[in-house]
Amino acid sequence: MVEALFWPVLLGYGEAAVAYASPRTSRAATWGVRVGWLAQTALLVAQARRSDGFPWATFAGSLNLFVWLVVTTYLIWGCRPRFRLLGLGVMPPAALLFVVARLGGGFGDGAGSHYPNLFLVLHVGFVLAAFAGFTLAAGLAGLYLWEERRLKRRSPDILRLRVPPLQALERLTQRTIVLSLPLLTLGLAAGLVRLRQQGDSTDPLEWLTVGTWFLYGGFLVARPVGRRAAYVALLGFALVVVSRLALAGGHFA
Amino acid sequence: MTEIALVGLSHHVAPVELRERVALDADQAAMLARSLGSAVCLSTCNRTEVYLESGHEDDAAAALIALAGEPLDDVLYRLHDDDAALHLFRVAAGLDSLVPGEGEILGQVRGAFEAAEPGPLLDRVFRQALALGKRVRSETAIGESPASVPSAAAALASQVFGDLEGRRVLLVGAGRSGERAASNLASRGAVIAYVANRSIDAARGLAARFGGEGVPLASPAEALADVDVVVSSTGAPGFVLRPEDVPAKRHRPLFFIDIAVPRDLDPAIAALDGCFLYDIDDLEAVVAETLAGRRVEAERAEALAADEVERFRSWRASLDVVPAIASLRARAEEIRVAELAKLGGRVTDDERAKLDSVTAQIVGKLLHLPTVRMKEAAVGPDGVLYADAVRHLFGLDEEER
Numbered sequence: 001m002v003e004a005l006f007w008p009v010l011l012g013y014g015e016a017a018v019a020y021a022s023p024r025t026s027r028a029a030t031w032g033v034r035v036g037w038l039a040q041t042a043l044l045v046a047q048a049r050r051s052d053g054f055p056w057a058t059f060a061g062s063l064n065l066f067v068w069l070v071v072t073t074y075l076i077w078g079c080r081p082r083f084r085l086l087g088l089g090v091m092p093p094a095a096l097l098f099v100v101a102r103l104g105g106g107f108g109d110g111a112g113s114h115y116p117n118l119f120l121v122l123h124v125g126f127v128l129a130a131f132a133g134f135t136l137a138a139g140l141a142g143l144y145l146w147e148e149r150r151l152k153r154r155s156p157d158i159l160r161l162r163v164p165p166l167q168a169l170e171r172l173t174q175r176t177i178v179l180s181l182p183l184l185t186l187g188l189a190a191g192l193v194r195l196r197q198q199g200d201s202t203d204p205l206e207w208l209t210v211g212t213w214f215l216y217g218g219f220l221v222a223r224p225v226g227r228r229a230a231y232v233a234l235l236g237f238a239l240v241v242v243s244r245l246a247l248a249g250g251h252f253a
Numbered sequence: 254m255t256e257i258a259l260v261g262l263s264h265h266v267a268p269v270e271l272r273e274r275v276a277l278d279a280d281q282a283a284m285l286a287r288s289l290g291s292a293v294c295l296s297t298c299n300r301t302e303v304y305l306e307s308g309h310e311d312d313a314a315a316a317l318i319a320l321a322g323e324p325l326d327d328v329l330y331r332l333h334d335d336d337a338a339l340h341l342f343r344v345a346a347g348l349d350s351l352v353p354g355e356g357e358i359l360g361q362v363r364g365a366f367e368a369a370e371p372g373p374l375l376d377r378v379f380r381q382a383l384a385l386g387k388r389v390r391s392e393t394a395i396g397e398s399p400a401s402v403p404s405a406a407a408a409l410a411s412q413v414f415g416d417l418e419g420r421r422v423l424l425v426g427a428g429r430s431g432e433r434a435a436s437n438l439a440s441r442g443a444v445i446a447y448v449a450n451r452s453i454d455a456a457r458g459l460a461a462r463f464g465g466e467g468v469p470l471a472s473p474a475e476a477l478a479d480v481d482v483v484v485s486s487t488g489a490p491g492f493v494l495r496p497e498d499v500p501a502k503r504h505r506p507l508f509f510i511d512i513a514v515p516r517d518l519d520p521a522i523a524a525l526d527g528c529f530l531y532d533i534d535d536l537e538a539v540v541a542e543t544l545a546g547r548r549v550e551a552e553r554a555e556a557l558a559a560d561e562v563e564r565f566r567s568w569r570a571s572l573d574v575v576p577a578i579a580s581l582r583a584r585a586e587e588i589r590v591a592e593l594a595k596l597g598g599r600v601t602d603d604e605r606a607k608l609d610s611v612t613a614q615i616v617g618k619l620l621h622l623p624t625v626r627m628k629e630a631a632v633g634p635d636g637v638l639y640a641d642a643v644r645h646l647f648g649l650d651e652e653e654r
Binding site for chain 1: 411414
């Protein structure tokens with residue numbers, strides 16, 4: 001069942017990744033995202049039912065869940081025509097990461113983790129949900145910088161390729177970070193409590209995630225605007241990418 | 254057979270001096286349409302056209318000639334049936350407009366249609382035209398792009414701020430072109446907060462019309478801290494605003510529109526963080542580019558209009574077989590009722606009701622396919638032959654006689 005759902009998901013996300021390239025096929029792309037997301041939801045449900053524990057505690061498993069969370073966040077408001085370019089930024093990596101998750105064995109039942117399920121749900125679930133939000137915020141920030149550059153350069157075709165207004169992009173970036181940071185806080189708190197209970201020492205990934213928390217926390221306190229806000233959101237995303245890569249180093253081992 | 258005819262003139266063939274003589278306001282246009290029977294009169298600044306179903310084509314032409322006060326042989330066009338329908342579809346879609354895709358025409362077509370008393374044929378073709386107009390605007394991007402410098406300026410401001418509702422504007426200079434740009438912004442909800450001009454009286458006069466405040470030209474920089482958009486169009490020989498006039502600590506973008514020649518705003522302003530500056534050349538380049546985009550979209554809209562004409566043609570053709578279908582159904586119903594009546598009192602009321610229902614279903618199912626086939630065949634050249642064959646086979650003509 002889980003393996004059989006791989007292809008519908010890939011087909012949906014893959015179609016969206018290609019179809020977002022043209023305004024004329026962007027509606028078909030949106031349907032691709034929706035179909036792919038439904039199939040991946042079914043895949044995750046099937047994985048959860050098959051597993052005795054938390055099936056996304058491995059690097060590849062967490063990647064699978066991460067892709068779903070990113071696409072979910074995107075689906076909430078990103079499917080409007082003006083956000084087509086955001087879809088073009090989000091869906092190709094989502095499709096690629098989904099394939100990587102499968103090749104890495106992310107569709108297994110995750111058996112063998114010595115962590116309690118509740119901890120994994122709180123820690124992995126919240127941290128990944130926050131990372132998904134930060135990923136989308138970075139996509140919005142990238143779109144902001146691109147559009148701002150076009151406006152500054154006074155491109156004659158500025159109105160032919162419609163993207164959301166600059167202030168809407170800035171506002172959405174900020175809101176996405178506002179919603180994501182509490183999730184990261186909860187996920188981090190769950191991890192730190194567990195760490196203290198076990199008497200383990202912190203690993204570099206944990207320090208990196210704490211650093212990410214401070215960066216986004218600083219963003220919310222300082223509330224930068226314009227280009228500066230976009231650069232901070234992108235810097236935070238760079239830390240998220242490094243964290244994701246560090247996760248492959250065996251954080252759950 | 255009833256036909257649609259169109260008599261009229263437009264910007265394609267008639268100069269403005271002539272068009273303004275035959276232009277009618279909404280009441281006059283409705284009155285002319287009613288005087289011609291089943292007709293619709295569409296009169297805008299770019300066209301005066303009379304769509305007729307009643308055959309008063311020459312009367313309509315005479316009315317227009319009377320309005321013009323001169324013969325209109327060279328400019329008056331007459332179109333019939335599918336050609337007239339296609340013309341109306343193109344008009345409603347904005348394809349026949351001076352600026353392709355302009356949206357005002359659809360409302361004008363609706364107004365003309367609602368003010369008239371059209372017959373069934375005109376009713377159908379106008380409803381199709383209105384639906385097509387909406388479809389073209391929703392399925393193509395023909396009406397999305399601005400077609401003039403003021404509307405391009407407003408669209409660019411929207412690209413920065415989104416909704417312009419409540420955005421504050423500083424208008425520098427009380428000239429006509431600046432006023433037009435400010436009006437366009439105001440029509441989108443922006444507030445003309447300040448008007449700065451060399452003559453403070455002119456500034457106050459213009460500001461009063463927009464509900465803003467007039468300030469001397471020497472102090473526009475002070476107003477910059479309080480506005481989102483600056484529109485400048487003075488006749489000043491040098492720059493009116495320089496980068497040092499722009500407040501350094503701002504928490505929102507500033508959008509500058511410079512439509513003056515020579516320019517009023519120092520181009521170095523564009524380099525400031527959060528500042529966007531468009532001069533007249535930039536705006537004209539944007540308009541040229543968007544008009545090119547409109548032409549591409551117009552091709553898609555033309556295809557939609559051609560499809561609509563096909564649908565209209567099919568519908569018209571189906572009308573030819575409607576009498577035969579109606580006669581056939583009436584004949585079948587007559588036989589069914591007569592045969593049921595022969596049962597007399599041999600069946601109970603309950604059984605009669607069941608028989609009535611079953612026979613009605615049988616007749617309905619038997620006639621369904623021939624009805625569909627006749628309507629399909631009606632579109633083709635031998636559609637009438639089908640109708641004649643049905644009349645002959647079922648003796649419908651004899652019965653009618």
